[in-house]
Amino acid sequence: MHLRINGTQHEVDVEDDMPLLWVLRDELGLTGTKYGCGIAQCGACTVHLDGVATRSCQVWAADAVGTEITTIEGLGAPGALTAVQAAWLTEQVAQCGYCQSGQMMQAAALLAENPQPGDPEIDEAMSGNLCRCGTYPRIRAAVQRAARLMQEG
Amino acid sequence: MGRLKTIARRSFLVGSVAVVGGVAFGIYTVRKPHENPLTAGAGEAVLTPYVRIAQDGITLITPRADSGQGAYHVQAALIAEELDVDLDQITPDPGPPSPAYWNTALAAEAAEFMVPAAGVMHDMAEGAVTSVMKVMGLQITGGSTTVPDQFDKLRHAGASARETIKALVSKREGVAIGDLTTRAGKVILPDGQEIPYTDLAADLADVEVVQDVPLREPSQWRYIGQPMQRIDMLAKSTGTQDYGIDAAVDGMVQATVLMNPAQGGGMADYDATEALSMRGVQAVVPITGGLGIVADNTWRAFRAAQAITVTWEAPSFPPEQADHWATLEAAFTPDAQDSRKRDDGDVDTALAEGDVLTAEYRAPYLAHAPLEPVNAIVRVDDDRAEVWTGTQIPRFIQANVSRITGIPADNVTVHALMMGGSFGHRLEDEVVKQATEIAMQMKGTPVKLALSREEDMLHDFPRQIAMARLRGTVANGQVAALDLGIAMPSVMASQLSRQNQSAPGPDSQIVAGAWDQPFAIPHQRVTGYRAPELAPISSWRSVGASTNGFFYNAALDELIDAAGADPLEERLRLCSDPLARRVLEAVAEMSGWSGIGGNGTGRGVALTKSFGVPCAQVIEVTGIDTGLRIDDVWVAAEVGRIVDPVNFENLVQGGVIYGLGHAMNSQITYAGGVAEQSNFDSNPGLRLSQSPRIMVRGLENGDRVLGIGEPPLPPAAPALAGAIWAATGMRLREMPFSKFLTFA
Numbered sequence: 001m002h003l004r005i006n007g008t009q010h011e012v013d014v015e016d017d018m019p020l021l022w023v024l025r026d027e028l029g030l031t032g033t034k035y036g037c038g039i040a041q042c043g044a045c046t047v048h049l050d051g052v053a054t055r056s057c058q059v060w061a062a063d064a065v066g067t068e069i070t071t072i073e074g075l076g077a078p079g080a081l082t083a084v085q086a087a088w089l090t091e092q093v094a095q096c097g098y099c100q101s102g103q104m105m106q107a108a109a110l111l112a113e114n115p116q117p118g119d120p121e122i123d124e125a126m127s128g129n130l131c132r133c134g135t136y137p138r139i140r141a142a143v144q145r146a147a148r149l150m151q152e153g
Numbered sequence: 154m155g156r157l158k159t160i161a162r163r164s165f166l167v168g169s170v171a172v173v174g175g176v177a178f179g180i181y182t183v184r185k186p187h188e189n190p191l192t193a194g195a196g197e198a199v200l201t202p203y204v205r206i207a208q209d210g211i212t213l214i215t216p217r218a219d220s221g222q223g224a225y226h227v228q229a230a231l232i233a234e235e236l237d238v239d240l241d242q243i244t245p246d247p248g249p250p251s252p253a254y255w256n257t258a259l260a261a262e263a264a265e266f267m268v269p270a271a272g273v274m275h276d277m278a279e280g281a282v283t284s285v286m287k288v289m290g291l292q293i294t295g296g297s298t299t300v301p302d303q304f305d306k307l308r309h310a311g312a313s314a315r316e317t318i319k320a321l322v323s324k325r326e327g328v329a330i331g332d333l334t335t336r337a338g339k340v341i342l343p344d345g346q347e348i349p350y351t352d353l354a355a356d357l358a359d360v361e362v363v364q365d366v367p368l369r370e371p372s373q374w375r376y377i378g379q380p381m382q383r384i385d386m387l388a389k390s391t392g393t394q395d396y397g398i399d400a401a402v403d404g405m406v407q408a409t410v411l412m413n414p415a416q417g418g419g420m421a422d423y424d425a426t427e428a429l430s431m432r433g434v435q436a437v438v439p440i441t442g443g444l445g446i447v448a449d450n451t452w453r454a455f456r457a458a459q460a461i462t463v464t465w466e467a468p469s470f471p472p473e474q475a476d477h478w479a480t481l482e483a484a485f486t487p488d489a490q491d492s493r494k495r496d497d498g499d500v501d502t503a504l505a506e507g508d509v510l511t512a513e514y515r516a517p518y519l520a521h522a523p524l525e526p527v528n529a530i531v532r533v534d535d536d537r538a539e540v541w542t543g544t545q546i547p548r549f550i551q552a553n554v555s556r557i558t559g560i561p562a563d564n565v566t567v568h569a570l571m572m573g574g575s576f577g578h579r580l581e582d583e584v585v586k587q588a589t590e591i592a593m594q595m596k597g598t599p600v601k602l603a604l605s606r607e608e609d610m611l612h613d614f615p616r617q618i619a620m621a622r623l624r625g626t627v628a629n630g631q632v633a634a635l636d637l638g639i640a641m642p643s644v645m646a647s648q649l650s651r652q653n654q655s656a657p658g659p660d661s662q663i664v665a666g667a668w669d670q671p672f673a674i675p676h677q678r679v680t681g682y683r684a685p686e687l688a689p690i691s692s693w694r695s696v697g698a699s700t701n702g703f704f705y706n707a708a709l710d711e712l713i714d715a716a717g718a719d720p721l722e723e724r725l726r727l728c729s730d731p732l733a734r735r736v737l738e739a740v741a742e743m744s745g746w747s748g749i750g751g752n753g754t755g756r757g758v759a760l761t762k763s764f765g766v767p768c769a770q771v772i773e774v775t776g777i778d779t780g781l782r783i784d785d786v787w788v789a790a791e792v793g794r795i796v797d798p799v800n801f802e803n804l805v806q807g808g809v810i811y812g813l814g815h816a817m818n819s820q821i822t823y824a825g826g827v828a829e830q831s832n833f834d835s836n837p838g839l840r841l842s843q844s845p846r847i848m849v850r851g852l853e854n855g856d857r858v859l860g861i862g863e864p865p866l867p868p869a870a871p872a873l874a875g876a877i878w879a880a881t882g883m884r885l886r887e888m889p890f891s892k893f894l895t896f897a
Contacts, residue, residue: 014450015432022452026407031399032392034573035451036524037606041833044524072392081391088390092382092799095807096221097389098396098524098573123842130833132524132574133221134810136844138803 001065005030006074016062021045023061024071032072032101036130043129046102047071053109072101075108084108087146095133103129107143116147190251198357200314202253203232203307205246206354211238211338215245216254217303218294218545219385220523220575222862223800226383228303230376230796235311235369237335238350240376240384247569250547254292258302294545295580295692297764297860300796304858305368312366318350321360380799385571397543397570398528398603405530405599406435409454410587411461412443414611415468415826416689420444422464428457437461438594445591447600455605470688472826477687478515481620484640484684491643491683492659494668498676503634507626510715514623514707515887516700517820519616520828520836521693525573526609531588532599537564538589539599543572545579549652553582557589576811577692581614581651607831614648615821615828616693617641621667621704626676627716632723634676637708639664639701642684648691659683666698666763666867667705671730679705688823694811695763695863702761702867703816703874707886710757710875720875721746721758721771732791732855733760733767739789739850744771749879757875759868765857766864767791770809772845772872774880780895781877783813783845790864793855805865806847812869814839816888817896843896 003010003023012027019038024030024047033056036044040055047056048070076082081089084104094100103126110117110125117125122143131139191199191214197207205212213236215228225245233240248254315335322340323330332343339347371377388394413420423444425437433453438445444461448454471477529542531554538560544550547567555562572579588602604612619641626634643660663681693699713723721741728734737760740746750756753776760769768790775782786809795801819836822829830836851861874885877894885893 018450018452022450026450026452029401031395034396034524035398035526035603037833038455039606039832039834041837042524076391078387078391078393085390089382089386092386092803094221094383094386094389095223095803096523096525096572096574097385097394098221100389101392104390104392127840127842130524130838130840132522132576132811132838134807134814134839134844135803136810136839136841137806137847139841140844 001062003064003069005069006071014061016060018061019057020059020061020064021056024056030071030073034098034101043106044099044102046105048105048109051112053106072105075104083149084146087142087149091138091142091145093135093138093142095135099129099131103139107146111147111150115150190249190253193358196355198354200317200362201310203310204236204314206350206357208351208354211243211350212246213243214248216248216292217299218569220572220579222804223383224299226385227300227796228307229384230381231303231307232311234374234376235308236315238338242338245384250292250551250567256293256298256302258298259293259296292548297862300860301858308368312368313362313364316363316366317360318353320363321353321356322348377796381797383800394571396525396573398525400530400541400570402530402599405601406447407449407451407454408445408447408591408600408602409458409605410443410445410608411458412608412612413465415465416612418468419466420463421466423461425461428460431457431460438591440587440590451603468826473824474822477618480687481640481684484682485622485638489682490680491663492681494664495677495679500634500636500676500678503626503676504624504636507628507633510625510711512623512711512886514621514704516619516703517888518618518688519693519815519819520610520613520821521576521578522610522613523574523576523578526604526606527584528603529585529588530599530601531592533558533592533596536560539566540585541568541570542585543570543579544582545575546582550582550585553586554589557586558593576694578613580692610831611828614689614691616699617644617690619700623708625712627712630716630718632674632712632716635674635708635712636678637667637705638680638682639667639704640682640684642686642690644690644692644696647686647689662697665696666701666761669762670705671733671762671767672727673729674727695866698761698763698867703870706759706871707874719748724760733762735852735854736767736769736789736791739852740769740771740787743787743848743850746771751879753880755876755879757872757879759871761867763864763867765859768864768868770868770872772876774876776880777897780897782897786845786847788847788865789850789852790861791852791855792859792861794853794858795851801851801861802849804861805849808865809847809869810839810844812866813873816870816873816890818889818891820889
């Protein structure tokens, strides 16, 4: 089947019901997307399907065909940070950092939909993403900073 | 001077270990060729066990493991402080397992707390290292010891390397050493000419390392105490940080395990016919206590594991949770007494003379559950083995792989990888043993073993279950007597048993965070009771203090309330340690403390001294229509010296959240010998919507440099319990609190 990921077409030979997460990680080597729970409870595997934040552990590969898939590798890179990543860096959000790919993907989708979220909107959008290290105060600050960065253009 | 005193004391304690292990402590002997585990490649130089200079870059060895606490960053900063390199010029490398990287601070802690002192001194005098010293003094990351252990060692290494470089340039250029300066990885000559360290790599390989270089005064520091960008922050802000689970080795296969869900139980029989017919599945092999499933894709291995039918054997511990509690209830007996490290005044007389207040407290088992499931890559060849994994115990891994394979430990290479969290979970190495057993059955093929979340959580050697019983009295509006008994199984005994080690003597963790608290209650007694081993348990962030900080503060709160006193004022009045007093004063000032509140809003306060660090917290809660909301936490902690204030704040906030989340929402309970919680749906911890504002202040009044990974955790639960009491009148004596009320 063909999957369009970060603007590039990939051909993969996998079962229809292989979760997109494992296609990304084990078949294509896109390991920025993380496995944490496998049951949509932690958000570490969050990617965008046609711009919508989605738990890739719950999406069959076959169902992702025909969508525009964006992973953390497609969000930006060390030399070309997007607003969300720049905010994450400035606020020094990460501890272990394992959840932060998913956190940033979730935040990017939130800000695309709602450029100036208040605390209740941030709570609602971000509470599906677990951080076991407890970086939540910094995540909150980074989402707000990213919103400001995007306003400033 | 205070720090020198500390070093002298510790040097004394670990003196002969230092000799046996080839590690000098205090003024660190940074280079003796037979001790340095690093070997220089062509054209590069190894200056001390911590600094490698090559033509293409500078590598700093950061042997304490990074599980997210910023250990690599902090260690690199300490070397850089004296070496004069910028943090973006260096590459951190955890280095190989080696005696050169023994954790002498942890060894000192072990000597102080785990073994009767006289015995240790005797053994040391004889040059015979006890098994505990052997175990605890190894290359272990834990006990919040990374900064205390490395604060001087790494700066000495940096200073020696710098002066060695200057000596070479001095000789080569004919310039006095005193006329050379160093900055940003370069030597600067009086005429302004700059020579990068890397240009000197080949010549440095042949020079003698300069020893015993005095350390710079704090006024000269460029890094320590300043906000820095953590060296891993860019990678972790872009999804480009690789963890163990992301590692790849040529030719590797993907594996998972199906273990007896009843931790430690055996396997009687299995049928893998269906699994073996599934796409991508290469093998199903028996290992100790279960099966290894080998495939070409992690998910295919996970799915095949679910298709195997197994007959499991029963575990060795009581299968039902009620039996675990009953075992603890029965452990408060003289026969089970493990320690009585505090017995001030005349507790029995005081209790006989007053109205005795009694209470009982409980704390459940808890999984560590770092977000990255444990994993390891192991390749076993005929005469050597190689391991890639995130670990806090590389030397144990080396020994265990050697034992399982029969390959000499020197031929077992361990590559320590970045960890997606630990909280103590990576002090265990079952995943490496399992991967090794699988790899033994397919020699020459690297086996990458990744556990599913469920396998990981079901076999997450949890935090100890614990109970406490209080008897106390008050008099004249003050706390008069506190008699606290604490019962739990021994974490150390359980944990060390998996490394084929015993833990002689009392287990200080049974009373840690309770017996040594800085409160001068006139009649005070803390007794530890050692319950029989139940479910296998392990060190969980702050270990004994994680339960005992709650017990002690909750008990103190009940007595203070009975006395009609204010919980913060009475703690200040009782406080016997000037450093702890200032921590309490700090949270009082930060929070604008004026009492516990009431009418729906309440405040609680707690202070626990653990790992040498007094940490106080004030928490405020408000009842709203959806439940109780935690609004604010004010935290202060005394660590002597803060290396990086940004990382410090982050770790304190994280410790508070880890403490709150588990106190509110988490437990592990057993039914039929199996943990009833196997994923984050039933074991959620804290989510962002429940996360309060957390204001942090670090104090630097003390003369000991201490770590901050664990101390913020113990006061969180009791400060929350105090706030709940103030807001609702409910006195919660058992965690998790969500059993008794709803949090917003």
